[in-house]
Amino acid sequence: MPKKKLSEAMPGGSGATSYDVAELAGVSQSAVSRAFRKGASIAPKTREKIMRAAKQLGYQPNAFARGLITRRTNLVAVVISNLTNLYYPEVLAELTQRLSAVGHRVLLFSLASESEIDEMLGLIWPYRVDGAIIAARLKDDQIRQFNDRGIPIILYNRVGEAEPAASVACDSAAGERELVKHLLAAGHRRFGIIAGPQDSYVGEERLDSARRHLAAAGIEPFIYRGGFDYHSGDEGLRVLMVASGGALDAVIATNDAMALGAIDCARGAYDLTIPEQLSIVGFDGVGPATWGGYQLTTIRQPVRRMAQAAVDMLIERIEQPGMIPEQRLFGGELLPGRSARLG
Amino acid sequence: MPKKKLSEAMPGGSGATSYDVAELAGVSQSAVSRAFRKGASIAPKTREKIMRAAKQLGYQPNAFARGLITRRTNLVAVVISNLTNLYYPEVLAELTQRLSAVGHRVLLFSLASESEIDEMLGLIWPYRVDGAIIAARLKDDQIRQFNDRGIPIILYNRVGEAEPAASVACDSAAGERELVKHLLAAGHRRFGIIAGPQDSYVGEERLDSARRHLAAAGIEPFIYRGGFDYHSGDEGLRVLMVASGGALDAVIATNDAMALGAIDCARGAYDLTIPEQLSIVGFDGVGPATWGGYQLTTIRQPVRRMAQAAVDMLIERIEQPGMIPEQRLFGGELLPGRSARLG
DNA sequence: ATTCATGTTGCATCCGAAGTCAAAAATGGC
DNA sequence: GCCATTTTTGACTTCGGATGCAACATGAAT
Numbered sequence: 095m096p097k098k099k100l101s102e103a104m105p106g107g108s109g110a111t112s113y114d115v116a117e118l119a120g121v122s123q124s125a126v127s128r129a130f131r132k133g134a135s136i137a138p139k140t141r142e143k144i145m146r147a148a149k150q151l152g153y154q155p156n157a158f159a160r161g162l163i164t165r166r167t168n169l170v171a172v173v174i175s176n177l178t179n180l181y182y183p184e185v186l187a188e189l190t191q192r193l194s195a196v197g198h199r200v201l202l203f204s205l206a207s208e209s210e211i212d213e214m215l216g217l218i219w220p221y222r223v224d225g226a227i228i229a230a231r232l233k234d235d236q237i238r239q240f241n242d243r244g245i246p247i248i249l250y251n252r253v254g255e256a257e258p259a260a261s262v263a264c265d266s267a268a269g270e271r272e273l274v275k276h277l278l279a280a281g282h283r284r285f286g287i288i289a290g291p292q293d294s295y296v297g298e299e300r301l302d303s304a305r306r307h308l309a310a311a312g313i314e315p316f317i318y319r320g321g322f323d324y325h326s327g328d329e330g331l332r333v334l335m336v337a338s339g340g341a342l343d344a345v346i347a348t349n350d351a352m353a354l355g356a357i358d359c360a361r362g363a364y365d366l367t368i369p370e371q372l373s374i375v376g377f378d379g380v381g382p383a384t385w386g387g388y389q390l391t392t393i394r395q396p397v398r399r400m401a402q403a404a405v406d407m408l409i410e411r412i413e414q415p416g417m418i419p420e421q422r423l424f425g426g427e428l429l430p431g432r433s434a435r436l437g
Numbered sequence: 438m439p440k441k442k443l444s445e446a447m448p449g450g451s452g453a454t455s456y457d458v459a460e461l462a463g464v465s466q467s468a469v470s471r472a473f474r475k476g477a478s479i480a481p482k483t484r485e486k487i488m489r490a491a492k493q494l495g496y497q498p499n500a501f502a503r504g505l506i507t508r509r510t511n512l513v514a515v516v517i518s519n520l521t522n523l524y525y526p527e528v529l530a531e532l533t534q535r536l537s538a539v540g541h542r543v544l545l546f547s548l549a550s551e552s553e554i555d556e557m558l559g560l561i562w563p564y565r566v567d568g569a570i571i572a573a574r575l576k577d578d579q580i581r582q583f584n585d586r587g588i589p590i591i592l593y594n595r596v597g598e599a600e601p602a603a604s605v606a607c608d609s610a611a612g613e614r615e616l617v618k619h620l621l622a623a624g625h626r627r628f629g630i631i632a633g634p635q636d637s638y639v640g641e642e643r644l645d646s647a648r649r650h651l652a653a654a655g656i657e658p659f660i661y662r663g664g665f666d667y668h669s670g671d672e673g674l675r676v677l678m679v680a681s682g683g684a685l686d687a688v689i690a691t692n693d694a695m696a697l698g699a700i701d702c703a704r705g706a707y708d709l710t711i712p713e714q715l716s717i718v719g720f721d722g723v724g725p726a727t728w729g730g731y732q733l734t735t736i737r738q739p740v741r742r743m744a745q746a747a748v749d750m751l752i753e754r755i756e757q758p759g760m761i762p763e764q765r766l767f768g769g770e771l772l773p774g775r776s777a778r779l780g
Numbered sequence: 781a782t783t784c785a786t787g788t789t790g791c792a793t794c795c796g797a798a799g800t801c802a803a804a805a806a807t808g809g810c
Numbered sequence: 811g812c813c814a815t816t817t818t819t820g821a822c823t824t825c826g827g828a829t830g831c832a833a834c835a836t837g838a839a840t
Contacts, residue, residue, distance in 0.1 A: 152585070152586075154559070154562040154563050155563055156505070156563060156565060157563035157564045157565070158501045158502075158504045158505045158510065158564075158565060159501075159505055160563075161501045162499070162501045162502055162505060167501065172545075176530075177526050177527075177529060177530035177533070178526060178527060178530050178724070180724075182526070183520050183521060183525070183526035183529075184520075184521060186520060186526075186545075186547075187519075187520035187521055187547055190520070190545055190546070190547045191547065191549060194546075194560070199544055199560065199564065200544070200545040200546075201542055201543065201544060201545075202515075202529075202533055202543040202544075202545040203533070203537075203543075204529075204530055204533045204534065206534060216497070217537070217542065219497035220497050220498055220499060220500035220503075221500045221501075221542065222499060222500070222501060239495075242495070243452075243495070244452075324724065324725075324728055328729065354728065354730075355728070355729075357730070358728055358729035358730040359729065361729075361730070362729045362730070381521070381523075381667070382667075382725055385667055385697065385698070385701055386671065386698075386701035386702065386704075386705045387697075387700070387701040387704070387705070387730050387731070388730070
């Protein structure tokens with residue numbers, strides 16, 4: 095008995111397979127397959143005939159069957175730790191657009207906490223993604239798991255430590271240096287820093303850079319650690335005001351959300367005018383930073399270019415496995431804004 | 438010759454299949470398959486042995502092979518029109534969390550413009566998603582395509598018109614009514630409305646409701662149409678100020694982003710104090726609305742409950758196809774804030 | 781017309797896990 | 811210890827499309 099059990103047209107459903115299309119078009123299943131593979135050996139006339147039949151049946155090749163045999167799924171895992179952060183939605187939007195443009199689908203994973211990563215990796219493997227873009231803190235052994243499985247990854251605003259990994263990042267150190275330089279030039283001397291959680295890679299980089307450049311000028315800043323959110327900015331400013339005895343010239347927040355929280359707190363709780371009585375700077379250049387009420391002085395990450403680079407690099411590495419991990423560092427742009435006096 | 442071409446252990450890779458595991462554990466492939474299916478008929482001792490072998494090889498069942506035979510992919514398509522809108526990232530985060538919790542993966546699609554929907558549908562079909570949650574404007578024939586293919590969908594803050602579709606939404610009309618009621622009770626009489634684009638379902642609902650309730654009080658508001666973004670709020674306020682000859686009591690923005698833009702514009706460009714000289718209300722209850730600098734008077738959508746409901750309904754409909762489309766309407770919560778005088 | 785190169789086509793097989801079914805093993809009752 | 815149940819197990823087939831290969835058609839060159 096030949097294997098020709100055609101899927102009977104269900105009531106209204108469209109479970110058409112290549113066999114159904116083949117029968118309707120009067121060709122073999124192979125022909126149908128070839129009609130849908132660009133560049134395959136098939137006569138234009140035949141392809142047309144097949145496409146007509148396919149349309150009539152609402153046929154679409156089954157990505158699962160295809161992926162099984164070709165070992166290409168056209169899926170890319172995108173892992174983002176906290177989507178509610180103001181910065182990531184923009185990144186995600188860009189990544190999704192770019193990936194779509196090159197024929198890849200986004201399998202999205204978001205984490206409530208970094209501890210969920212291992213669990214999440216277990217959810218990724220079964221889908222045999224062609225690659226992954228990761229904006230979350232991966233430990234070396236987690237990076238190695240991708241490497242071992244031959245799945246190319248691009249770290250976004252993170253870098254691999256011992257284990258090699260391709261990455262795209264915004265130069266935090268350089269951005270922070272720029273801010274500090276201008277703040278110092280404008281005469282600020284008493285600094286407070288509102289930093290992020292210690293497990294954030296970029297957070298620590300920004301903090302280190304700021305401290306280093308302040309230290310070079312003989313300045314020891316007050317430091318508060320928050321959680322990268324608006325509320326941390328508010329609380330951070332209060333803590334710093336107390337710690338410094340109210341004598342602050344400038345506050346460096348390691349991201350915009352906290353800087354905005356600090357601005358509102360300075361105005362609302364301490365009745366300070368920004369930037370005359372206190373300079374506040376952030377980092378990222380998220381949407382609200384440019385709003386009229388804030389006009390934050392900050393470093394804008396070139397999100398579009400970074401996303402484009404991440405996707406380009408990933409595709410390259412998918413097409414040509416075994417490339418040496420490349421790290422691309424993008425310079426941020428100083429948005430002068432009006433929340434700090436710069437020199 | 439038996440089909441026993443085992444995938445040779447690549448250099449460091451882990452392309453282990455159930456056959457590899459079977460061989461190592463000294464059992465048949467079927468046994469391996471059963472070991473990974475909860476509730477399958479297998480002896481505890483055997484399962485343990487298999488799991489040990491699987492771990493050793495880094496084996497994870499191939500979702501593509503599994504999906505092909507079971508016709509369940511555990512994939513859910515999530516379609517969101519504009520991710521850069523302040524409101525959607527929160528929704529997306531909730532949806533992803535909830536879906537993960539019930540064992541489903543998110544295949545994310547975002548649209549740069551609504552016209553891309555048809556194209557995007559063509560990208561969804563091959564992946565045989567188990568269901569879809571859609572926060573974008575689907576035309577009836579597009580909803581029908583899902584119905585025809587037997588793919589359950591949940592519309593998020595949208596409803597189907599002619600074609601039946603399950604949906605989850607926040608009661609825009611009721612929320613807007615509440616706002617108008619309180620604004621009227623506080624004595625406001627000269628209203629301006631900053632509305633969204635006409636192709637937005639919730640936008641039109643909010644606008645209609647506001648106009649209707651104002652009309653009932655004999656009031657004809659000035660209306661401006663924007664694009665749901667911060668900048669539209671700024672521009673909207675300027676236009677309304679001109680149109681009304683500067684004599685506005687209250688501004689109703691049909692979402693928060695525009696309300697925030699209007700507040701900053703009122704303060705910055707017209708030097709008005711909010712809410713003493715002008716009341717401004719929004720809709721959604723996004724993060725920045727509660728920030729100290731704004732404390733927006735708005736209607737907070739119960740995002741968590743809505744997302745939970747959307748996922749629950751979708752799963753129900755996946756498990757039990759053919760259910761009658763249900764529509765769930767959630768009431769919003771009035772956040773009094775400080776951007777409007779309420780009665 | 782014959783030969784050869786080129787372009788199309790169908791057959792058979794494969795990808796990897798799941799499910800069917802009947803055989804084999806374990807369990808229980810007496 | 812023997813037979814009747816109940817588990818547990820493995821051989822084989824299935825899902826749907828891609829591909830190597832051989833067969834076939836087409837047209838050009840001789």
